[in-house]
Amino acid sequence: MTNPANPNAAAEPVLEWAGYEIVVAVCGGIAAYKVATVVSGLVQQGAGVTVVMTSAAQRFVTPLTFESLTARQVFTGLWDESEKHDPQHLTLTEAADLFIVAPATANMIGKIAHGLADDLVSTMVMSAACPVLLAPAMNTRMWNNPIVEENLGSLKRLGYLEVPPEEGWLACRTVGAGRMAEPETILESARVVLDTPPKKGR
Numbered sequence: 238m239t240n241p242a243n244p245n246a247a248a249e250p251v252l253e254w255a256g257y258e259i260v261v262a263v264c265g266g267i268a269a270y271k272v273a274t275v276v277s278g279l280v281q282q283g284a285g286v287t288v289v290m291t292s293a294a295q296r297f298v299t300p301l302t303f304e305s306l307t308a309r310q311v312f313t314g315l316w317d318e319s320e321k322h323d324p325q326h327l328t329l330t331e332a333a334d335l336f337i338v339a340p341a342t343a344n345m346i347g348k349i350a351h352g353l354a355d356d357l358v359s360t361m362v363m364s365a366a367c368p369v370l371l372a373p374a375m376n377t378r379m380w381n382n383p384i385v386e387e388n389l390g391s392l393k394r395l396g397y398l399e400v401p402p403e404e405g406w407l408a409c410r411t412v413g414a415g416r417m418a419e420p421e422t423i424l425e426s427a428r429v430v431l432d433t434p435p436k437k438g439r
């Protein structure tokens with residue numbers, strides 16, 4: 238939007254998602270680096286974004302990347318010192334309007350589908366009171382594994398949302414299905430969820 242008092246001033250961003258709280262859980266896949274673009278896109282729309290990471294995710298991208306993009310602490314562990322008096326898995330999920338898991342690994346999809354809560358991300362998903370959007374990403378053979386298909390199918394039947402992976406170039410230097418949806422597609426899916434009332438409740 239141009240400032241009429243000073244047409245040369247930088248355009249003010251339209252903060253369409255101001256007031257929304259979004260949790261982005263990053264898991265351990267090579268597509269983790271693309272989640273930086275997703276997080277930046279959410280922040281640019283005015284959303285408050287908190288990133289949580291599995292320990293495998295931190296092998297691919299550092300918490301500092303997301304801390305810089307969100308200007309917030311990144312949470313990485315259920316047992317972190319700072320979380321003892323204020324269980325983050327409860328306070329963060331209580332405040333969230335949307336919970337994005339990207340990349341959603343075969344491991345994390347399996348854990349959620351079976352009700353496991355043995356790390357910060359899976360425990361937070363378990364306590365989420367908002368829509369949960371999964372963006373799976375994995376090698377084609379993993380993606381085609383009927384166990385993954387069954388786990389994802391049961392999650393979708395329970396109301397979990399999916400941004401399906403695409404076909405394309407994979408980190409294992411092959412072309413096939415399992416490539417995480419592009420950041421723009423994930424942002425568009427987030428928009429659809431946030432624009433769909435009710436604001437909370439899966």
Ligand SMILES: Cc1cc2nc3c(=O)[nH]c(=O)nc-3n(C[C@H](O)[C@H](O)[C@H](O)COP(=O)(O)O)c2cc1C
Nearest residue numbers: 264265266267291293294342343344345374375376
């Ligand atoms: C180089 C490398 C790339 C990987 N990429 C993926 C991937 O894209 N998708 C996936 O499901 N697992 C992938 N894995 C395996 C996961 O990192 C592994 O299953 C891990 O336990 C996942 O932990 P998390 O779900 O807690 O993040 C990859 C492993 C390595 C070493």
